[in-house]
Amino acid sequence: MTQTEFLNIVMPFKDKVFRVAKRLLISTEEAEDATQEILLKLWKNKKKMQEYKNVEAFSMTMTKNFCFDKLKSKQAQNLKIVHSNYEDGNTSLQKQVELNDSVNWVGRIIEDLPEQQRLIVQLRDIEEYDLDEIAKMLDMNNTAVRVNLSRARKTIREKLTNTHNYGIK
């Protein structure tokens, strides 16, 4: 397999790998390192890659395992919280600031979720994978994924409603 062939396979989902890694590791730098590591691992095993049915799902599972390992290791003791830049040209400045703040607030709520739920929300709501695909990636039961997803969504909604109604943060 040549480098271009490899890149053609990997390019479509490298951003997804990065985002999932970032969701779990929170720090952008850590996530970048993790993505790099995972892509290099794939490159090293490029001969075996033809055997995998779904390289993307396989990479996602790899990412999950790699990030959990990272979180368990002692290196991950000093994680940074990095916020992504948010842009919206349509809304007025006042609204934009407000929205920006509440959008960041969603990020913080998601960070507070248990790792498993965080990962499922990321895979479902941001990467838009099928429930079956997620179940396969995480080596879980379809119903378990659904239950976790539902719990996560309810927690997010509850916290958001509180913030919205009473300004409790």
Next chain:
Amino acid sequence: MVLNNIEKLLEKYDNGETSLKEEQLLKNYFTSDNVAPHLEMYKPMFAYFLVNQQEQFTKDVPLKTTRKFNYKWISVAAVAVLMLGFYLGTSTTKSELGTYEDPQLAYNEVTKSLEMISKRFNKGTATVGYLNEVNKGAATLNYLNEIENSTNIIFKNNK
């Protein structure tokens, strides 16, 4: 009507039962400008999802094509060297072996070389001649038998 639909979808959404298409509908609704005021709190959530979808991995990955040394080519080279060696070896020995067309001339040459061989041979055997001296020496050692005779006599007496 639309609002009703959205509310139903939201309930399904919270239970994790919506399909990807339905979720897309929700996303479209909440990122548009006219969201019902009592559903306002959902807005940042969907906005957050949308923003995060656009994040990209910008760092480039150093993909090194590590060329493994191919041991096959060593054997190929070895075979080539061996073939060359055989070829050169056979060609040089062949060129040194001359033949004579005339039988008389060949006969002369053979006698000459045989003569030379016998001369050298005789020379060699002549130098081996001094081995006779060893035999002579061994012959003089026969008197040792005398000693044995006498010792036999002594042993007989002891019995």
